[in-house]
Amino acid sequence: MCDMSNSLLTAQHSLLVVYPAIPNPECFRDGTGLLAHISDLPKYFINLTISVNRYSFNERKKLKILVTGGAGFIGSHITDAYINAGHSVVIIDDLSMGVQANINPKAKFYQIDIRDAAVKDIFERGKFDVVNHHAAQVDVRKSVDDPMFDASVNIIGVLNLLENCKASGVMKFIFASTGGAIYGEPRLRGEQDYFPADENHPVRPLSPYGITKLATEKYLFYYEQIFNLPYIVLRYANVYGPRQNPHGEAGVVAIFAKKMLEGGQPHINGDGKQTRDYVFVGDVVRANLLALDYNKSEIFNIGTGIETDVNILFNRIKILTKSACDELHLPPKKGEQLRSVLDASKIKKVLGWTPQVALDGGLKLTVEFFKNKINGK
Numbered sequence: 001m002c003d004m005s006n007s008l009l010t011a012q013h014s015l016l017v018v019y020p021a022i023p024n025p026e027c028f029r030d031g032t033g034l035l036a037h038i039s040d041l042p043k044y045f046i047n048l049t050i051s052v053n054r055y056s057f058n059e060r061k062k063l064k065i066l067v068t069g070g071a072g073f074i075g076s077h078i079t080d081a082y083i084n085a086g087h088s089v090v091i092i093d094d095l096s097m098g099v100q101a102n103i104n105p106k107a108k109f110y111q112i113d114i115r116d117a118a119v120k121d122i123f124e125r126g127k128f129d130v131v132n133h134h135a136a137q138v139d140v141r142k143s144v145d146d147p148m149f150d151a152s153v154n155i156i157g158v159l160n161l162l163e164n165c166k167a168s169g170v171m172k173f174i175f176a177s178t179g180g181a182i183y184g185e186p187r188l189r190g191e192q193d194y195f196p197a198d199e200n201h202p203v204r205p206l207s208p209y210g211i212t213k214l215a216t217e218k219y220l221f222y223y224e225q226i227f228n229l230p231y232i233v234l235r236y237a238n239v240y241g242p243r244q245n246p247h248g249e250a251g252v253v254a255i256f257a258k259k260m261l262e263g264g265q266p267h268i269n270g271d272g273k274q275t276r277d278y279v280f281v282g283d284v285v286r287a288n289l290l291a292l293d294y295n296k297s298e299i300f301n302i303g304t305g306i307e308t309d310v311n312i313l314f315n316r317i318k319i320l321t322k323s324a325c326d327e328l329h330l331p332p333k334k335g336e337q338l339r340s341v342l343d344a345s346k347i348k349k350v351l352g353w354t355p356q357v358a359l360d361g362g363l364k365l366t367v368e369f370f371k372n373k374i375n376g377k
C-alpha cells in the first residue's frame with residue numbers, strides 16, 4: 001500500500017481527521033477496537049473525505065460557524081474540518097498561544113480577545129448558527145498561580161460569548177470541556193472513584209482550570225434552560241497530535257517528540273507510572289463534526305478508555321524519533337493525579353462516535369509533523 005502519511009501532513013491544511021461516515025469501521029480495528037496500522041490511514045482519509053463532502057453539500061445546510069481558539073491546536077483542526085465539510089468559519093483568537101500558520105486561509109480571522117466588547121460587532125456581522133468554543137487559558141499550573149486571570153478568560157470570556165449568542169440567536173454552542181481535570185476525589189488526592197470515569201462520575205475539580213470548565217458547563221445549562229440556547233459539552237481526555245504546542249507545561253507527546261527529534265533529553269516527572277487517556281486530535285475533530293448534527297443538549301466524554309503511562313509513551317516516542325536518550329526521572333510534581341481515563345460509551349451510543357486512531361498510529365503522525373516542522377517543511 002502506498003504510504004501517503006507524509007503528504008497528508010505537509011499539506012498546509014490537509015484533512016487530518018477521520019470523518020463520521022465510516023463504511024465498515026470493523027475492518028480498520030485491531031484488538032483494542034482502534035485503528036491498527038498507520039499505512040491504512042491515508043486511503044481511509046481519502047474515502048471518507050469524499051463521502052463527507054458529498055453528504056455535506058447535498059444534504060446538509062451550510063452553517064455559519066464561529067470557532068474561538070481557531071489558531072490553536074484543536075480549534076485549527078476543527079476549523080479545517082468544518083470548512084472541508086462546506087461550512088463557513090469565522091475564527092476569533094488573540095494569538096496568545098495560537099499561531100498564524102494554523103489559520104485556515106478560507107476562514108475569516110479576527111485577532112481579538114474573547115473578553116473584548118468588540119466581539120459583539122463580530123456576532124452582529126457573522127449571524128452565526130453555531131459557536132464552537134475552544135479559546136481558553138489552558139494551563140492548569142498557570143490557573144493555580146493566577147486563578148483570577150484564569151477565571152477572567154475562562155468564565156468572563158465565556159459569558160461575553162454567551163450574552164452575544166443570546167442577543168444574536170445562535171442555535172448551538174459547542175464547548176471544549178475537560179474529562180482529565182474535573183473527575184476526582186479530594187480525599188483520595190484528586191483520584192477518580194472508579195476507572196474509566198463516565199459522565200456520571202462525581203465532578204470535584206481540584207484546580208481553578210477545572211473549576212472554570214465545570215462552571216462553564218453550569219452556565220450552559222442556565223442559558224439553555226432560560227434562553228433556549230442548546231449546547232454540547234465535550235469533555236476531552238488528553239488530546240495529542242500535529243500542531244500541539246510543545247512549549248507549554250501540558251502536551252507531553254508534543255514535548256517529548258520535539259525534544260527527542262532535536263537530540264535533547266526530556267524528563268519524566270516521578271516514576272512515570274502515572275496514566276492518562278490519550279486521544280488523537282482527528283478523533284476529537286470527528287466528535288465536533290458529529291456535534292453539529294445533534295440537536296439536544298448533552299455532555300459527552302471523549303476518550304479511548306485506555307490508560308497509558310508516561311514511561312510507555314516515552315519509549316514509543318523514543319523508537320519513532322530514533323532518539324538515543326534514556327528515561328530521566330525527576331521528583332514527582334506535587335498533587336499530580338495518578339490515573340485518569342474516560343469512558344466514552346455514551347457518545348458511542350448516541351452519536352456512534354468511537355476513537356479510530358490507535359496510539360501508535362497517532363504518535364507516528366505526530367512525530368512526522370514535528371520532524372517536518374524542524375526540517376522547515
Ligand SMILES: NC(=O)c1ccc[n+]([C@@H]2O[C@H](COP(=O)([O-])OP(=O)(O)OC[C@H]3O[C@@H](n4cnc5c(N)ncnc54)[C@H](O)[C@@H]3O)[C@@H](O)[C@H]2O)c1
Pocket residue numbers: 068069070071072073074075092093094095096097098099112113114115133134135136137138153157176177178179180235236237238239240245
Ligand atoms: N489539549 C488537551 O488535551 C485538552 C484537554 C481538555 C480540554 N481542552 C480544551 O480544548 C481547548 C483547546 O485547547 P488546545 O489544546 O487546542 O489549546 P491551544 O492553546 O492550542 O488553543 C487555545 C487557543 O485559544 C486562544 N486564546 C487563549 N486565550 C484567548 C483569549 N482570551 N481570547 C481569544 N483567544 C484566546 C489561544 O491563542 C489558542 O490559539 C481549550 O478550551 C482547552 O481547555 C484541551
